């Protein structure tokens with residue numbers, strides 16, 4: 001009989017470690033003394049001591065090479081929500097995640113921490129202080145959400161004390177911070193095109209925007225508290241800044257901080273949502289001929305015009321989570337990190 005020596009609990013791999021969240025996670029893990037391997041389809045930076053492996057998470061053999069002697073895997077890879085490719089989402093988020101689980105089990109990885117999303121329960125209708133027991137969206141607005149739901153289910157169902165394989169899902173919402181390729185760049189691009197003049201709805205809808213360092217903190221706490229006898233096994237956790245803010249106040253603060261004007265004129269929510277649905281249908285029908293990416297997708301309009309904020313009391317209770325950077329400080333740091341996106345810059 002061969003006995004396998006358990007790898008140190010500080011040997012981990014980060015799938016999607018080249019991405020926005022992944023890179024912040026890698027940097028913090030290194031600071032905390034973890035030995036880190038990154039697995040991603042692209043390598044975009046270098047960190048001393050971190051080993052990069054370029055590969056597709058759908059490739060089990062490639063994963064197995066990286067998981068050798070690893071006890072903990074963070075899975076924070078996904079196609080961008082902006083890509084509207086249903087096949088790619090299913091292949092990577094669902095089938096690929098099944099492959100990640102198989103590779104973890106074959107390599108005898110003990111813990112898998114998935115980056116899920118709070119949007120798994122969002123179907124365009126107000127959510128106020130939503131808890132983790134809300135049902136999954138029955139009619140997900142886009143393919144990203146549809147596949148994030150399946151991905152989370154697959155990961156949580158794989159949790160097994162008998163197999164010595166424990167899983168947990170972190171559900172962040174509206175991650176922002178330095179190097180984010182989505183939120184601030186999309187916002188500035190929209191402002192530069194002169195399309196940020198309008199507020200969708202009455203502008204009072206509250207939303208969670210979560211600073212990336214708080215999301216990273218939640219992931220590491222989850223990994224460290226995930227044990228056979230802990231309540232975390234097979235569960236999902238909201239991680240937010242715990243300071244819901246009006247969507248349009250957040251947008252205005254970032255825009256004004258970067259030298260752009262805040263939106264002022266109101267448009268009715270149902271009108272804009274209807275136009276976004278129509279645009280989506282037209283782009284869908286024209287897709288064999290041209291690939292157009294509209295700024296106003298139904299999901300974006302829903303995010304901009306409804307309440308969607310979540311309670312993170314479960315994370316506070318089970319893993320002692322508290323945000324480490326408050327919202328105003330987080331906005332100031334974020335704005336300061338984008339000098340090249342300033343007006344006239």
Ligand SMILES: NC(=O)C1=CN([C@@H]2O[C@H](COP(=O)(O)OP(=O)(O)OC[C@H]3O[C@@H](n4cnc5c(N)ncnc54)[C@H](O)[C@@H]3O)[C@@H](O)[C@H]2O)C=CC1
Pocket residue numbers: 015016017018019020021022039040041042055056057058075076077078079080092096115116117118148171172173174175176181182
């Ligand atoms: N950014 C946000 O506001 C939120 C993000 N999330 C989740 O957080 C995770 C990370 O998101 P971000 O860092 O914002 O995205 P990102 O796009 O910056 O990073 C994703 C990374 O995954 C990699 N990747 C994609 N397909 C891959 C494949 N087949 N094999 C290996 N690597 C692959 C990409 O190269 C990229 O480096 C995702 O799972 C996303 O669903 C959840 C809630 C909110």
Ligand SMILES: CC(C)=CCC[C@@H](C)[C@H]1CC[C@H]2C3=C(CC[C@]12C)[C@@]1(C)CCC(=O)C[C@@H]1CC3
Pocket residue numbers: 173174175182183184186187190195196198200207208209295296300301303304
């Ligand atoms: C809270 C949350 C889940 C945020 C996720 C990030 C993005 C979905 C947003 C980042 C910039 C936002 C944005 C819009 C929608 C949501 C974002 C893409 C608009 C398109 C909404 C309609 C407008 O008037 C323009 C906005 C530009 C920025």
